[in-house]
Amino acid sequence: MVYLTRKAEFSASHYYHNPEFTPEENQRIFGKCNNPHGHGHNYTLEVTVRGNVDQRSGFVVDLKELKDIMNREVIDAMDHRFLNKEVADFKDRIPTTENLAISIWQRLNSKLNLAELHRVRVYETPDLFVDYYGEA
Amino acid sequence: MKAYLTRRYWFSASHRLHSDDMSAEENHSVYGKCNNPHGHGHNYSLEITVAGQVDPRTGMVCNLMDLDSFVHKEILERFGHQNLNTLREFQRIVPTTENLCVEVYGVLKTGFHHAQVDKVRVEETMLNSFEYAGGEAIRF
Numbered sequence: 001m002v003y004l005t006r007k008a009e010f011s012a013s014h015y016y017h018n019p020e021f022t023p024e025e026n027q028r029i030f031g032k033c034n035n036p037h038g039h040g041h042n043y044t045l046e047v048t049v050r051g052n053v054d055q056r057s058g059f060v061v062d063l064k065e066l067k068d069i070m071n072r073e074v075i076d077a078m079d080h081r082f083l084n085k086e087v088a089d090f091k092d093r094i095p096t097t098e099n100l101a102i103s104i105w106q107r108l109n110s111k112l113n114l115a116e117l118h119r120v121r122v123y124e125t126p127d128l129f130v131d132y133y134g135e136a
Numbered sequence: 137m138k139a140y141l142t143r144r145y146w147f148s149a150s151h152r153l154h155s156d157d158m159s160a161e162e163n164h165s166v167y168g169k170c171n172n173p174h175g176h177g178h179n180y181s182l183e184i185t186v187a188g189q190v191d192p193r194t195g196m197v198c199n200l201m202d203l204d205s206f207v208h209k210e211i212l213e214r215f216g217h218q219n220l221n222t223l224r225e226f227q228r229i230v231p232t233t234e235n236l237c238v239e240v241y242g243v244l245k246t247g248f249h250h251a252q253v254d255k256v257r258v259e260e261t262m263l264n265s266f267e268y269a270g271g272e273a274i275r276f
Contacts, residue, residue, distance in 0.1 A: 127143065
């Protein structure tokens, strides 16, 4: 079993707001992140897949195929977007880094046939990241 | 759904690696330059991983403000810009980064209750790093 990690970068804006909270609660819980006009990050995405090395190709997964899936399912959908308003995943879900990692997992997991998805890691900044392993 | 959130902090401190249980020669041979009696310093990078169910109301494992304020008060202010050997925590143990890692994990485990404390990772320099998950295997 070998684990392979592919990185990608995207930039997007978001804000944190729960319509069920009062304005005061939103402000207290989310602080500056509650600014309704949003703010942005340069996100780094790391996708780790695992599998046995194919005898003929020497690959766990065809990297080009993985890259294409990541581009199609994640980068094209999220890069240079306002996540709250332009990405359907966040219509009823706050686009925190946690939810971003879960959403990216869900987008990729159904599309990966050759290798098993092991981990999705999303860096919101170099000093803050979330890992999701598909756990309930 | 369970997620793991990691936040990185920085602090600078000095230490000297020296054990009273060893002779001067032994200390010198085991710890080398790190045994210099006046100590030396590092910029430590501290990565703290907490885990838990993502709260559907906030989208968070825990509020970063709670984690940041705890870490600043209980860890960065305690260890930052200190000579580690002078601290109560290191009167009986050598302030290696292994021991620092275990110590920081203990502070979190005892005092931080907003999420499950998963792991502590400390980089002493860009070339050395140490991880502790309370004796559990480190998840890759």
